[in-house]
Amino acid sequence: MGVLTKLFSSLMATSRRKSPWIYTINSGSCNGCDIEIGPCISPRYDAEQIGMLRHASPKHADILVVTGAVSKRIKPALLDIYSQMPSPKAVVAVGSCPASCNVFAGSPVLDGPLDKFIPVDIWVPGCPPRPQLIIDGIAKAAQMLADGQTADQLGKKVAAE
Amino acid sequence: MTEILSLIVGFLIWPGLIVAAALGFFYMWLMRKLTARMQGRKGPPFYQPFFDFVKLVGKRSLVPRDSSRVLFFLLPFISLTSTVFGLMILPLPGSAAPSFSGDLVLLLYLMEMPVLCDVLAGFVSRSIYGQVSAMREAVMSLAYSVPLLASVIALAQAADTFRLAELHTAPFGLVTVIAFIAFAMAIPARLKSNPFSIPNAEHEIGHGAHMEYNGLPLAVFELSHALELMLLIGTLYVLFLPGTGHVATDALVYLAAGFAVVALVVFAKVSTARFTVKSALRFYWLWGGLAAGAAMVVAIVS
Numbered sequence: 102m103g104v105l106t107k108l109f110s111s112l113m114a115t116s117r118r119k120s121p122w123i124y125t126i127n128s129g130s131c132n133g134c135d136i137e138i139g140p141c142i143s144p145r146y147d148a149e150q151i152g153m154l155r156h157a158s159p160k161h162a163d164i165l166v167v168t169g170a171v172s173k174r175i176k177p178a179l180l181d182i183y184s185q186m187p188s189p190k191a192v193v194a195v196g197s198c199p200a201s202c203n204v205f206a207g208s209p210v211l212d213g214p215l216d217k218f219i220p221v222d223i224w225v226p227g228c229p230p231r232p233q234l235i236i237d238g239i240a241k242a243a244q245m246l247a248d249g250q251t252a253d254q255l256g257k258k259v260a261a262e
Numbered sequence: 263m264t265e266i267l268s269l270i271v272g273f274l275i276w277p278g279l280i281v282a283a284a285l286g287f288f289y290m291w292l293m294r295k296l297t298a299r300m301q302g303r304k305g306p307p308f309y310q311p312f313f314d315f316v317k318l319v320g321k322r323s324l325v326p327r328d329s330s331r332v333l334f335f336l337l338p339f340i341s342l343t344s345t346v347f348g349l350m351i352l353p354l355p356g357s358a359a360p361s362f363s364g365d366l367v368l369l370l371y372l373m374e375m376p377v378l379c380d381v382l383a384g385f386v387s388r389s390i391y392g393q394v395s396a397m398r399e400a401v402m403s404l405a406y407s408v409p410l411l412a413s414v415i416a417l418a419q420a421a422d423t424f425r426l427a428e429l430h431t432a433p434f435g436l437v438t439v440i441a442f443i444a445f446a447m448a449i450p451a452r453l454k455s456n457p458f459s460i461p462n463a464e465h466e467i468g469h470g471a472h473m474e475y476n477g478l479p480l481a482v483f484e485l486s487h488a489l490e491l492m493l494l495i496g497t498l499y500v501l502f503l504p505g506t507g508h509v510a511t512d513a514l515v516y517l518a519a520g521f522a523v524v525a526l527v528v529f530a531k532v533s534t535a536r537f538t539v540k541s542a543l544r545f546y547w548l549w550g551g552l553a554a555g556a557a558m559v560v561a562i563v564s
Contacts (some may be wrong), residue, residue: 116316157468
């Protein structure tokens with residue numbers, strides 16, 4: 102019995118590592134990072150080799166890819182989409198904006214940075230980051246899902262505002 | 263007792279669930295790989311559909327607040343079970359299929375079940391995308407059923423039988439060729455692949471009827487879709503390809519039919535854009551209708 106459970110959990114870990122489905126949301130980004138996410142599934146970078154697919158529904162996704170410094174208008178939608186994703190899930194923040202609000206810091210229309218609202222697992226730095234780096238971030242997030250190390254799996258919540 | 267045992271083996275192992283799932287996942291991978299190669303990409307490794315399935319099984323399931331919990335979980339399983347039953351009654355090479363008069367009619371009903379489940383799933387999920395997709399799928403079903411059903415009825419009329427095993431050994435003729443053209447027309451629409459990917463049009467209505475599905479129910483729907491492909495290939499093999507009288511050569515013909523269907527479907531998928539519902543309907547009712555009518559006339563005259 103113990104062997105079976107072990108086999109099953111190792112199979113599950115491998116599956117989670119090899120099948121990262123992503124959902125992207127632009128939370129007030131300048132579109133620079135979104136343009137760099139597109140090429141990830143293009144012939145040049147072809148992230149489908151590691152099993153990555155871009156899905157149109159957050160309910161299908163394992164990894165939420167967020168770009169942009171969270172604006173006040175997008176914040177409810179962002180939280181809604183995050184809560185619609187079934188566990189286990191990971192969050193990858195792409196670009197400098199979700200981390201620090203970048204050049205928009207201090208703007209009255211922003212509520213960022215991102216980790217005030219949802220727990221972030223992987224930060225991908227750059228303004229904008231290259232597609233290789235974004236794919237690397239997604240692969241690392243998938244590895245965290247397999248290891249059970251994401252904030253969602255560990256039950257970590259962000260501190261209330 | 264041995265009869266019951268052979269039925270259980272037929273349902274669970276071959277041509278039922280386990281072998282068909284493995285082969286179906288393999289064909290699914292082949293579709294993705296061929297698509298990727300034709301687009302100048304490398305494509306996923308061959309175990310990809312299997313790992314996608316296991317991962318989805320291991321996720322938590324969320325049910326939309328307004329939808330019926332029972333139906334939400336039941337529909338994918340109904341779809342899967344009816345597809346497996348459909349595979350079970352097909353006289354594929356090496357299978358101990360229970361042959362009885364009228365199993366062709368049963369097969370046609372079982373083939374319609376996954377479509378019906380998709381339509382209901384679209385409405386049950388209470389998503390606007392799901393509802394649009396459900397309506398489109400119902401309309402498409404009306405469209406491609408014309409050549410699909412007419413080709414099968416013409417064959418049955420020509421061979422004067424509703425028994426699959428007898429249809430498999432029926433002699434070739436003009437009616438087989440025309441019925442094959444009509445049947446082949448319906449395949450891309452039945453698989454919801456381009457140019458007839460109207461019900462699950464990505465970039466338009468997301469993932470269509472499965473928009474709100476997640477976790478285990480979505481995994482079962484994916485498996486059911488892979489088995490639908492197997493069912494279609496199996497039906498094509500039984501109705502249009504000759505039995506050679508030997509299991510090994512039969513199996514080779516069956517596999518070759520599968521590869522050919524996958525290659526042609528992918529070729530059509532990659533090289534075309536999507537039709538609108540109206541033009542797809544016109545295509546099937548005009549050209550599909552002509553092929554259907556020709557098959558019926560040939561079947562009755564000859």
